[in-house]
Amino acid sequence: xxxxxxxxxxxxxxxxxxxxxxxxxxxxxxxxxxxxxxxxxxxxxxxxxxxxxxxxxxxxxxxxxxxxxxxxxxxxxxxxxxxxxxxxxxxxxxxxxxxxxxxxxxxxxxxxxxxxxxxxxxxxxxxxxxxxxxxxxxxxxxxxxxxxxxxxxxxxxxxxxxxxxxxxxxxxxxxxxxxxxxxxxxxxxxxxxxxxxxxxxxxxxxxxxxxxxxxxxxxxxxxxxxxxxxxxxxxxxxxxxxxx
Amino acid sequence: xxxxxxxxxxxxxxxxxxxxxxxxxxxxxxxxxxxxxxxxxxxxxxxxxxxxxxxxxxxxxxxxxxxxxxxxxxxxxxxxxxxxx
Amino acid sequence: xxxxxxxxxxxxxxxxxxxxxxxxxxxxxxxxxxxxxxxxxxxxxxxxxxxxxxxxxxxxxxxxxxxxxxxxxxxxxxxxxxxxxxxxxxxxxxxxxxxxxxxxxxxxxxxxxx
Numbered sequence: 001x002x003x004x005x006x007x008x009x010x011x012x013x014x015x016x017x018x019x020x021x022x023x024x025x026x027x028x029x030x031x032x033x034x035x036x037x038x039x040x041x042x043x044x045x046x047x048x049x050x051x052x053x054x055x056x057x058x059x060x061x062x063x064x065x066x067x068x069x070x071x072x073x074x075x076x077x078x079x080x081x082x083x084x085x086x087x088x089x090x091x092x093x094x095x096x097x098x099x100x101x102x103x104x105x106x107x108x109x110x111x112x113x114x115x116x117x118x119x120x121x122x123x124x125x126x127x128x129x130x131x132x133x134x135x136x137x138x139x140x141x142x143x144x145x146x147x148x149x150x151x152x153x154x155x156x157x158x159x160x161x162x163x164x165x166x167x168x169x170x171x172x173x174x175x176x177x178x179x180x181x182x183x184x185x186x187x188x189x190x191x192x193x194x195x196x197x198x199x200x201x202x203x204x205x206x207x208x209x210x211x212x213x214x215x216x217x218x219x220x221x222x223x224x225x226x227x228x229x230x231x232x233x234x235x236x237x238x239x240x241x242x243x244x
Numbered sequence: 245x246x247x248x249x250x251x252x253x254x255x256x257x258x259x260x261x262x263x264x265x266x267x268x269x270x271x272x273x274x275x276x277x278x279x280x281x282x283x284x285x286x287x288x289x290x291x292x293x294x295x296x297x298x299x300x301x302x303x304x305x306x307x308x309x310x311x312x313x314x315x316x317x318x319x320x321x322x323x324x325x326x327x328x329x
Numbered sequence: 330x331x332x333x334x335x336x337x338x339x340x341x342x343x344x345x346x347x348x349x350x351x352x353x354x355x356x357x358x359x360x361x362x363x364x365x366x367x368x369x370x371x372x373x374x375x376x377x378x379x380x381x382x383x384x385x386x387x388x389x390x391x392x393x394x395x396x397x398x399x400x401x402x403x404x405x406x407x408x409x410x411x412x413x414x415x416x417x418x419x420x421x422x423x424x425x426x427x428x429x430x431x432x433x434x435x436x437x438x439x440x441x442x443x
Contacts, residue, residue, distance in 0.1 A: 003353075003436055006351065018339065018343055021343075022336075025335040025336070025339065031332065031333065032331065032378055033331075034376070034378060034379045034398055039397075039398030039399060042385075043385055048392070053388040056296075056298045056386075056403050058399075059400055060406070064400075074415075075414050078414035078415055079414060081418050081421070082421050085422065086421050086424070128388055132298065132406075134302060134406060137410075138410055224310065228310075231313065231314055231318075234424070261337050264340070264344045264345065268361055276357060276360060287371075294374045295382060295385075295397040296405070297384050297386070299405045299406045299409065302405075302410060306410060311413065311416070314416060319356060322355075325424075325427045326427070
C-alpha cells in the first residue's frame with residue numbers, strides 16, 4: 001500500500017480511536033480522586049506488616065513478586081534474542097582502541113568505581129528509600145559502560161563479554177526462582193516471604209524479599225551489560241578494523 | 245503543598261504534550277536522539293510531580309544512558325550499511 | 330481540569346501511532362513506538378494519583394499520611410526497564426534488515442523480493 005494511501009486510511013482510524021478513548025476516559029474518576037481499595041490498603045498495611053518503608057518496592061518484590069518474575073523473564077528472553085540477532089562470525093576482541101588523554105582515562109576509571117558503588121547502594125536500600133533492584137541494576141550497568149567511553153574498548157571487553165556476563169545473568173534469574181522454591185519447600189506458597197520482617201527503615205528489613213531484590217538487581221545489571229556488549233561489538237569492531 | 249503542585253503539573257503536562265509531536269516530526273536521526281533524551285527528562289519531571297520517585301529514577305537511568313547508546317549504535321551501523329551498497 | 334491528564338495520555342498515544350504509520354525510517358518507527366508506550370505510563374500514574382498525596386514512602390513520615398497508589402508505580406517501573414530491551418531488539422531487527430536490503434525505508438523494503 002503506498003504511503004499516501006496509508007495516511008488516508010489511518011486518519012479516520014485514529015479519529016475513531018480518539019472517540020473511543022474520550023468516551024472511556026469520561027468513565028474514569030476525575031484526576032486525583034483515586035478510589036481503588038487495593039492501593040489504599042497497601043499503604044496502610046505494608047509498613048506495619050512487612051516492615052518495609054518503601055511500599056512500591058514492597059509491592060514489586062513481596063506482594064506481587066510473581067509479576068516481577070514474569071517481567072524478569074521478558075528481559076532475559078529479549079537479551080537472548082539480541083545476542084542471537086547480532087551474532088557475527090568473525091569477532092576480534094583483541095582489537096586495539098585506547099582513549100588518548102591520560103586525564104580522561106584516570107578520571108573516568110575512578111568514576112566507574114564510584115558509579116558502581118552508587119548503583120549498589122540504590123539496590124541495597126530499595127526497601128527503605130526510592131530505589132530497588134531494577135533501577136540500581138541499570139545504574140550499575142551504566143557505570144560499567146563508562147569503561148568503554150573513558151578508558152577504551154579493550155578495558156571494557158574484559159568485563160563486557162559473554163563468558164563473564166552469562167553466568168551472572170543466570171545467577172540472578174535462577175536465584176529469583178530459587179528463593180521462591182525455598183518457600184515452596186517449607187510448605188508455604190511459592191515466593192512467600194519466609195524470613196522474619198526485621199526492623200523497618202534499616203537495611204535489615206524485608207526478609208526473603210531482600211534476596212529477591214538482589215537477584216533482580218544482579219539480573220538486570222548483567223542483562224543490560226550484555227545488551228551493551230552486543231551493540232558495542234556490532235559498532236566498535238568494524239570501526240577499529242577500518243571498515244566504516 | 246497542594247497549591248504549589250498544580251502549576252507544576254500543568255507545566256509538566258504541557259511539556260509532555262509538546263514533546264511527543266516533536267519526536268514524531270523530527271526526521272533527522274541524530275536530532276531524534278537528542279529530542280528523545282529531552283522527552284525522557286520531561287517525563288522524569290512529570291513522574292516526580294506525580295509523587296512517583298521510583299518510576300522517575302527508573303526513567304532517568306534508562307533514558308540518559310541506555311536509549312542514546314542503543315540508538316546511536318543503530319544509526320551508525322545503518323549509515324555504514326547504506327554506504328556500502 | 331480534572332480530565333486533562335487522561336487527554337494528554339490519549340493524545341500521546343495517538344501521536345505515536347500516527348508516527349509509526351507514516352514513518353520513513355525504521356529507527357524513527359521504533360522511537361515512535363516507545364512514545365506510544367510512554368503514554369501508558371502517564372495514564373497509569375494519572376489513574377493512581379491522590380490529590381494532595383505524597384509518594385508512598387514512609388521513612389520518617391508518619392504512618393497514615395495520604396499517599397498515591399503504589400501498585401501502578403510497581404507496574405510502571407519494571408515496564409520502563411523492560412521497554413529498553415524491547416527497543417534494542419527492534420533495532421537489532423532493523424539492523425538485520427538494513428544489512429540485507431541496504432535501506433531502512435519501510436516503503437522500499439516492502440518492494441524487495443527474496
